Structure formats: C-alpha cells, structure tokens
Amino acid sequence: MSLKVEFDEPKCVAAGQCVMVAPDLFDQRDEDGVAIVLDDSPSPDQYDEAREAAAVCPAAAIRLVEG
Amino acid sequence: MPTPEYPMARESGCPFAPAPTVRTMTREEPAGKVRIWDGSEPWFITRHADQRALLNDPRISIDEHRDGYPHMTRGRAESAPHIPPMITNTDPPEHTRLRRTVNGPFMVKRVEALRPRIQQVIDSLVDDLLAGPNPADLVQAVGLPVPTLVITQILGVPYEDHAFFQTNSSKTISHESTPQEAREAGQALGQYLGALLGQKMKDPAEDVLSEMGARVAAGEMGYEEAVHMATAILIAGHETSASMISLGTLALLQNPDQLALLRDRSDDPKFVANAVEELLRYLTIVHTGIRRIANADIELHGVTIKDGDGIVFDLSGANWDETEFPGADRLDLTRPARQHHAFGYGVHQCLGQSLARVELQVAYSTLYRRIPTLALAVPFEEVPFAMEGVAYGLTSLPVTWSA
Ligand code: HEM
Ligand code: SF4
Numbered sequence: 054m055s056l057k058v059e060f061d062e063p064k065c066v067a068a069g070q071c072v073m074v075a076p077d078l079f080d081q082r083d084e085d086g087v088a089i090v091l092d093d094s095p096s097p098d099q100y101d102e103a104r105e106a107a108a109v110c111p112a113a114a115i116r117l118v119e120g
Numbered sequence: 121m122p123t124p125e126y127p128m129a130r131e132s133g134c135p136f137a138p139a140p141t142v143r144t145m146t147r148e149e150p151a152g153k154v155r156i157w158d159g160s161e162p163w164f165i166t167r168h169a170d171q172r173a174l175l176n177d178p179r180i181s182i183d184e185h186r187d188g189y190p191h192m193t194r195g196r197a198e199s200a201p202h203i204p205p206m207i208t209n210t211d212p213p214e215h216t217r218l219r220r221t222v223n224g225p226f227m228v229k230r231v232e233a234l235r236p237r238i239q240q241v242i243d244s245l246v247d248d249l250l251a252g253p254n255p256a257d258l259v260q261a262v263g264l265p266v267p268t269l270v271i272t273q274i275l276g277v278p279y280e281d282h283a284f285f286q287t288n289s290s291k292t293i294s295h296e297s298t299p300q301e302a303r304e305a306g307q308a309l310g311q312y313l314g315a316l317l318g319q320k321m322k323d324p325a326e327d328v329l330s331e332m333g334a335r336v337a338a339g340e341m342g343y344e345e346a347v348h349m350a351t352a353i354l355i356a357g358h359e360t361s362a363s364m365i366s367l368g369t370l371a372l373l374q375n376p377d378q379l380a381l382l383r384d385r386s387d388d389p390k391f392v393a394n395a396v397e398e399l400l401r402y403l404t405i406v407h408t409g410i411r412r413i414a415n416a417d418i419e420l421h422g423v424t425i426k427d428g429d430g431i432v433f434d435l436s437g438a439n440w441d442e443t444e445f446p447g448a449d450r451l452d453l454t455r456p457a458r459q460h461h462a463f464g465y466g467v468h469q470c471l472g473q474s475l476a477r478v479e480l481q482v483a484y485s486t487l488y489r490r491i492p493t494l495a496l497a498v499p500f501e502e503v504p505f506a507m508e509g510v511a512y513g514l515t516s517l518p519v520t521w522s523a
Contacts, residue, residue, distance in 0.1 A: 073228055081228060081229065112176065
C-alpha cells in the first residue's frame with residue numbers, strides 16, 4: 054500500500070493548518086501563503102501527519118489517495 | 121416548543137458552558153431553528169459533523185447583501201449595504217482571490233518569526249505587572265495590551281504612535297466603553313490607518329500596511345478596501361485574543377490540576393500547543409454564531425433548507441458535541457482538540473489563527489510559569505463576564521500573587 058497526496062490548489066485559503074501539522078510534507082508559498090506540497094508520496098512513518106493535514110484543512114483542499 | 125431566541129443566555133452558575141438549549145438541540149434537534157433580533161427564523165446547525173459538511177458546501181454563501189441573510193445585529197444589517205466586497209462577505213472564487221492578497225503576513229513561518237518579539241512583549245508586561253500594585257486587573261495589564269502591541273508590529277505602526285493606537289484600540293473593544301466612545305475611537309483609528317497607509321505607499325517597510333500599499337499601487341486593491349481591511353484585521357484580532365488570555369486564565373484558575381499541569385509542562389511546545397487548542401475549544405469565545413445563507417436547496421436530517429434561507433452555525437455546539445469530544449464539559453489539556461471549530465470552518469476559517477495561536481502559546485506558557493502563585497483576588501461569582509459582544513470575555517479579572 055502507498056499513500057499519495059493530491060492538492061487542489063484553487064481551493065486553498067492559505068490558513069497553513071497543513072504546514073502546522075505536517076511541516077515535512079507542506080510549506081506555504083512566500084507571496085501569498087498558498088500551500089506547496091513538498092512531498093506527495095509520504096513515507097509510512099509520515100502517514101499519520103498526512104492524514105491529519107487532510108483532516109484539518111478547512112477548505113478540503115487536501116486529498117489522500119491509497120494505491 | 122416555541123422557537124428559541126438566539127443568542128441564548130448561559131446558565132449563571134456555569135458561565136463557560138454553552139447555553140443549555142444549544143446542547144439539547146445538538147443532541148435532539150440537529151436541524152432546528154432559532155429566532156433572531158429581526159424576528160426571522162434561520163436554521164440552527166450545532167453538530168460538529170454537520171458544520172464540517174455544510175461550511176465547506178458551495179451551496180452556502182456568506183453574501184450579506186442578499187435578502188434573508190441572518191445578520192448578527194440591527195447595526196450590522198444597516199451597515200451591510202455600505203461595506204465593499206471583502207473576505208468577510210464574499211464566496212469563492214472572489215473570496216479566494218481577496219484572501220490571498222492579505223494572507224502573506226499571517227503565514228505560519230512569518231508568524232513563527234515573530235515569536236521572540238511576542239515573548240519580549242509578554243515578558244515586559246509581566247515585569248510591569250509584578251512591579252505594580254497587587255492585586256491587579258489582568259485584563260488591563262496583559263489581556264488587552266498583548267494583541268495591541270503585536271498588531272502594531274504587524275501593521276507597522278511607528279513606535280511614537282503606540283500610545284494613541286493602544287488607547288483607541290482598547291476603547292473600541294473594551295466592555296467598559298460607551299457605544300459613543302467606542303464609535304469615536306473606531307473612527308479615529310480608521311483615519312489614522314488611512315493616513316499611515318498613504319505614508320507606507322511613499323515609504324514602504326516590512327509590514328502589512330506596506331504590503332497592502334503595494335497592492336493598492338498595483339491596482340489589485342482599492343484604497344478604501346485596504347483601509348477597511350486593516351481596520352477589520354485590527355478589530356478581529358484584538359478582542360478575540362484579549363478575551364482568550366483573560367478567560368483562559370480564569371478557566372485555569374478554576375481547574376487547578378490543569379493549571380498545575382500546564383505550568384509544569386510550559387517548556388514543552390507540543391503540550392502547550394495542544395493546551396491552547398483545548399482552551400480554544402472549551403471556551404469557544406465567538407459565541408453568537410457564524411452566519412450564512414443557502415444558495416440552493418439542501419437536504420439535511422430529513423428537512424429541506426431552501427434557497428434563500430438563513431443559517432446560523434453555533435460553534436460552541438460543535439465544540440461541546442459529545443460525539444466528537446466525549447466529556448466535553450471537562451477542560452482536559454491532554455485531549456486531542458485540534459479539530460475544534462473555535463476559528464470556524466471552511467474557507468472563512470480565521471485568517472489570523474496562526475498568529476492567535478502563537479500569542480496564546482506564549483502568553484499561557486509565560487504567565488503561570490513566571491507567576492506560579494497567581495490567584496483570583498475576588499470570589500469567582502464576582503468576576504464580571506461580558507457576554508454581549510461577538511466574542512465573550514471579561515470586563516476585568518482581579519488577580520493577586522504572593523511576592
Ligand atoms: C483566539 C483568537 C481568535 C478567534 C477565536 C477567532 C475566531 C474567528 C472565527 C470564528 C472566524 C470565522 C468567521 C466566519 O466564518 O464567519 C474568524 C475569521 C476571521 N478572523 Fe479570527 N479569531 C481570532 C483571532 C484573530 C486574529 C489574531 C486575527 C488577525 C490579526 C483575526 C482575523 C480574522 C479575519 C480577517 C477573519 C475573516 C476571514 C474570512 O472571512 O475569510 N482573527 N475568526
Ligand atoms: S490547510 Fe488547506 S487551506 Fe490551509 S494552507 Fe493547507 S491546503 Fe491550504
């Protein structure tokens with residue numbers, strides 16, 4: 054099993070919740086704070102972080118696809 | 121049962137708990153209605169899961185210009201037609217565009233970079249408090265000045281204007297001001313911020329007003345809009361943080377085991393961060409409901425919310441929803457609480473949340489560590505609560521300590 058991060062950029066309101074819970078997977082763009090995915094294929098020890106990021110994103114801009 | 125009036129009064133014996141009707145409706149009537157000041161009866165949504173689903177649903181709107189929008193107060197209803205499109209009254213994609221123009225300074229890394237400065241601000245307020253009279257009022261000594269001093273940094277208010285800025289912003293939000301005083305102070309601040317914006321456009325620095333000035337110059341933002349936005353940031357970030365500092369302290373003083381836990385673990389950033397989330401959940405200071413209007417028919421729990429119907433989301437309902445937070449009436453700094461709705465949910469979720477978090481993390485981890493004997497100077501029943509604002513808080517918090 055692997056986990057892939059899908060990010061729907063137009064939805065992002067740049068609240069930075071993802072950066073707070075998963076700093077290894079997300080950052081914010083300098084100009085406007087819109088999220089950047091640093092790593093869309095987290096390693097298994099990062100799955101919890103990735104799941105939490107998807108859960109806290111207030112704009113439902115982060116989706117995880119299991120493959 | 122007749123439609124309950126909203127906002128509802130809390131029970132006097134437990135001022136931290138949401139009104140009993142809110143909790144009953146969360147359990148028994150998830151798609152009920154309330155009656156608001158103008159006699160209209162918007163839907164009343166209190167469950168955590170329902171708020172998550174609806175506040176992100178493109179069929180609901182925050183367009184306060186639309187007939188049927190459940191305004192907070194008569195004053196807000198009367199001013200709504202005169203307010204230009206801003207982040208607080210637009211839907212995506214317009215909202216997304218506007219929000220990205222003001223978001224820069226509120227990014228996690230920009231706010232984290234301010235942490236040492238915020239620590240200095242709070243340390244020097246605690247120094248002053250300890251050097252001053254004992255007992256003292258924590259609202260005036262720490263609660264109100266922290267957000268003012270932080271916001272002056274962020275907006276870029278020059279040091280020599282701090283006193284003016286501090287006096288007037290406290291007056292706009294202090295529960296001790298008369299409505300007239302609050303209005304005059306608000307106007308003085310608006311004029312001040314307008315003039316400062318003009319100055320920053322000529323002579324930019326590293327601050328929010330300069331950033332907005334650059335956007336005004338580039339034609340991405342109107343001048344009026346920028347002044348409105350700066351004032352909104354000031355007000356939205358002021359009363360809320362001030363309330364959280366004072367009320368949080370009171371809640372901890374009432375829960376000495378939790379206060380002791382926080383004091384002992386105040387050098388553990390993870391613990392402190394979670395304690396802040398739990399206090400945000402438990403207190404849910406934005407207690408007059410966030411307001412929306414349906415833009416299409418929506419089915420929910422067997423009823424139809426019709427296109428044009430108003431909807432009120434009571435955030436304290438969701439934050440005390442037993443399904444999401446078992447034993448919700450207990451303040452438990454160790455519970456996972458990050459999924460709370462104290463900052464709202466959906467695209468309008470608080471712009472200043474990262475800043476508020478850092479302010480509160482620094483305040484709570486400093487105050488009780490530096491003043492371990494902090495105690496109420498009056499009986500709990502005599503602490504004056506201020507329940508009438510958008511955010512509830514305290515008019516004063518008399519505290520004492522042993523030297
Ligand atoms: C503990 C402190 C705070 C609490 C509890 C709080 C709560 C909230 C809530 C519930 C909303 C959502 C309103 C809605 O959806 O209708 C909101 C939005 C907002 N907050 Fe905060 N807030 C706090 C601090 C701040 C700070 C420090 C700032 C800025 C310096 C700020 C600026 C804003 C702005 C501009 C919005 C509108 C965002 C939008 O509509 O897109 N808030 N806040
Ligand atoms: S939490 Fe969601 S909305 Fe916020 S920055 Fe991350 S992706 Fe964007």
